[in-house]
Amino acid sequence: MTPDVRPLIAGNWKMNGTLREAAALAEGVRAGLEGVRGADLLICPTFLHLHVAAASMGWKPVAIGGQDCSAEANGAHTGDVSAAMLADAGCGYVILGHSERRADHGESDALVQAKARAAIAAGLIPIVCVGETEAQRDSGEAEAVVAAQLAGSLPPDFAGAKGVVAYEPVWAIGTGRTPTNDDIAAMHGRMRAELAGRFPGAGETTRLLYGGSVKPSNAAAILALPNVDGALVGGASLKAEDFLAIAAAVPA
Numbered sequence: 001m002t003p004d005v006r007p008l009i010a011g012n013w014k015m016n017g018t019l020r021e022a023a024a025l026a027e028g029v030r031a032g033l034e035g036v037r038g039a040d041l042l043i044c045p046t047f048l049h050l051h052v053a054a055a056s057m058g059w060k061p062v063a064i065g066g067q068d069c070s071a072e073a074n075g076a077h078t079g080d081v082s083a084a085m086l087a088d089a090g091c092g093y094v095i096l097g098h099s100e101r102r103a104d105h106g107e108s109d110a111l112v113q114a115k116a117r118a119a120i121a122a123g124l125i126p127i128v129c130v131g132e133t134e135a136q137r138d139s140g141e142a143e144a145v146v147a148a149q150l151a152g153s154l155p156p157d158f159a160g161a162k163g164v165v166a167y168e169p170v171w172a173i174g175t176g177r178t179p180t181n182d183d184i185a186a187m188h189g190r191m192r193a194e195l196a197g198r199f200p201g202a203g204e205t206t207r208l209l210y211g212g213s214v215k216p217s218n219a220a221a222i223l224a225l226p227n228v229d230g231a232l233v234g235g236a237s238l239k240a241e242d243f244l245a246i247a248a249a250v251p252a
């Protein structure tokens with residue numbers, strides 16, 4: 001945790017479920033909220049499920065986010081969704097540059113930066129994802145890779161927009177494997193230094209989330225690490241009980 005920074009526990013639902021299941025999951029999260037005191041909550045359904053999730057929350061107190069947005073404001077971009085459309089649908093956040101999008105859609109740091117600019121212009125808080133592959137970690141490049149992704153993916157107005165960074169080592173996503181707590185703390189310390197250097201006066205308190213196989217059994221230890229200001233949760237966010245247990249692991 002970082003002093004004076006309220007943690008954020010975000011659920012990335014990825015491409016899962018039906019409309020009915022999304023509504024039930026959102027309702028399950030809303031129904032269990034009283035056990036969560038120490039963190040803000042965010043759920044990020046697929047585009048088609050945003051509306052039912054937002055309606056279930058009564059548009060509050062759990063924030064809603066998209067999993068991607070276009071870098072363009074509007075117009076002839078078949079299949080894309082703009083940041084303004086997300087805001088209009090009740091979103092306050094958008095996940096950008098997830099490693100699955102970088103891999104599946106060839107998204108570059110420059111494109112992620114352009115999308116983050118579009119998100120900020122639409123009043124959304126971007127959650128920019130970074131993280132090394134297993135080969136990069138094995139060859140000792142992890143911190144340099146993440147520092148380069150931060151330099152390339154964060155726009156100049158990122159800190160002023162209260163943007164969020166999520167460190168998600170690619171090899172820890174959906175695998176049940178996590179870095180050691182020392183390795184997470186070291187990476188988050190490096191990210192903090194990079195942000196504080198680039199955005200003096202704001203980068204010191206930018207929320208830095210950890211993501212990759214976070215579950216109820218490891219959440220308390222990870223969330224207690226210095227410069228870890230929350231979690232970006234994939235698989236475990238698809239069960240309301242597990243997601244709430246992770247959020248409840250943040251000290252009140």
Ligand SMILES: O=C(CO)COP(=O)(O)O
Nearest residue numbers: 012173174212213234235
């Ligand atoms: O990619 C993730 C969140 O964005 C992490 O996924 P898992 O929690 O399933 O490892």
